[in-house]
Amino acid sequence: MDKGDLKKVGYSQEEEYFYKLNKELIEKNREKASQAKAEDDRPDSWMKCPKCGGQMEEIDLAGIDIDKCQGCKGIYFDNGELDILLQSRERGGFLGLLKKFVE
Known part of the structure; x- marks a missing residue:
């Protein structure tokens, strides 16, 4: 009117x-x-841990952003990230890189 x-x-x-x-x-x-x-169009599960439901954070691992749970400390890879890390030629290799995040 x-x-x-x-x-x-x-x-x-x-x-x-x-x-x-x-x-x-x-x-x-x-x-x-x-x-x-x-x-807020993201799904409710966005950046939530598939194991415990805790909040995930992105951390740098050899130049790749991987997801780590703040609750259970689980580490999760997006498609292709693990392949890149397995090809890593850095000292200590893939297991050496992971060890520093598990401790």
Whole structure:
């Protein structure tokens, strides 16, 4: 409804003011809700440990970001990460790299 329509239906200036104010607030809240939904579209399991459900953190292991559980300390690899580490030629090899994160 526009200003003319409000007066036709018998709204006073005060009612018209609050109608517009409420309409603006509703629109702002819709925008905020839509932004929050877009940010929260990740599944509930995002960065959760498959073993204990604890929060996962990304840690650097030989230049690769792997996932480590803050609760049970489990280490999890995304597709292809383990293959890259197995080909590592660094001193101590793959087991040496893992040992420093298990301790």
